[in-house]
Amino acid sequence: MRKILVMFVMAVVVAAAVFAAGCTGDGKDNAGSTGLKELNFGYQPSTHQIAYMTAMNKGWWEEVIEPYGYTTDPDKNEIQFPTGAPEMQAMLAGEIDVAYVGAAPVISALSTGLEAKIVAAVQTQGSALVLQPDIEYNSPEDLKGLTIATFPAGTIQDTILREWLAENNITVGENTDAGEVDVLPMGPGDAITAMTAKQIDGTFLPSPSPTTLVEEGNGKIVVWSGTMKPNHPCCVLLVSDRLIEENPDLVTALVKTHIKATGYNLANPDEAAHIYANYTKNTYEIASESIANWDGSWVSDPNLIVDGVMDYVSVQKELGYIDNTLTQDQIFDLSFYEKATSA
Missing domain, CATH: 3.40.190.10 (Periplasmic binding protein-like II)
Known part of the structure; x- marks a missing residue:
């Protein structure tokens, strides 16, 4: 009888401890x-x-x-x-x-x-076209023959860049496709790496990527997206x-x-x-x-x-x-x- 009573008391103590933990826990580690x-x-x-x-x-x-x-x-x-x-x-x-x-x-x-x-x-707004420091830029015509990396198809940057190039009568190609400007889909990290390695001529990326390229000496900002498409x-x-x-x-x-x-x-x-x-x-x-x-x-x-x-x-x-x-x-x-x- 004494053994049964002790076991019952221990079970009550354990249950109380579990209940208390459940009531006082913040729940952030285990939402369930x-x-x-x-x-x-x-x-x-x-x-x-x-x-x-x-x-x-x-x-x-x-x-x-x-x-x-x-x-x-x-x-x-x-x-x-x-x-x-x-x-x-x-x-x-x-x-x-x-x-x-x-x-x-x-x-x-x-x-x-x-x-x-x-x-x-x-x-x-808040995106910018950045070119290699040694590339001269005065107008969109200067982009002909260049390769520019931007976000993948259907993104803000891809949409704005393609629309702006079309408005300036510049055709766009991708890789081996014929075009006056090649547009390559890349994320910001890959684009910055390719720019730093001089594998591409420019990028069109959201901030802070343009500033990163400029501050590291790997590019110059030539056009902001708000100039391409005001208040977009x-x-x-x-x-x-x-x-x-x-x-x-x-x-x-x-x-x-x-x-x-x-x-x-x-x-x-x-x-x-x-x-x-x-x-x-x-x-x-x-x-x-x-x-x-x-x-x-x-x-x-x-x-x-x-x-x-x-x-x-x-x-x-x-x-x-x-x-x-x-x-x-x-x-x-x-x-x-x-x-x-x-x-």
Whole structure:
């Protein structure tokens, strides 16, 4: 009888300890133990998307989503992508719920079945054409015979570069295809490496890559994207339709947090540069110089970019990247920004 009683008491003590651990644990290491769902983010290591990094760095994402039954951990719930094309493939596969990504690859993905909506703007302009230091440039005509690396087909940079070259009556080829300018698809790391090795003549990349090339003596900026296409949209905040349907209040909270982070970066550009440097492989000096000298702007209001994004639809149709024209309602849901700013 005594042995049975001792065993019963020990079982009660162990059960109490387990219960206490379950009640006091923070749940961040194992979302399943708290019943919280994991929210997965996608982003790119560009100064265009520092709003995402600032919100994660300061714990704002975790703070705002937990009341809605979600958690996120940068060690396992964020995925960094070199460009928007693979990021949209990941979203199509259901691997990410929220994406900081260029508007153009969103259009390409939506046309192939992605179910998601742009709920906020992130940034405009901010990419640059960089040529080898010894190449003379006075006009687009000087690009004839050159090889330029940019992001893959369907991305912002690819779309803008091809449209601009066409407007200047310059034909584009790829590798062995005939063209006055060869355009090669590359991520930022590969493009910078190829430029440094003088394997290509130029790049058209988002910041801070142009500044990196200039500061390292491997290039000179000759045209900013805002000159090619004034006030053009670039990055956006994209949310899956599934998340919108399951938890629209959470989506409003995400947009509020993005607005907060954008405003913080605008008011504190030096700290934004430090956050970016700590989040990526770039130095603070490169980040700070890029933010000070780019032609881009951090924004959040999606109404500012609707016309520009719809123009991308027309351009991508002309380039053969999409088969069907998308409507504004198929691309945007402006209601979340309205709710986020009305409270």
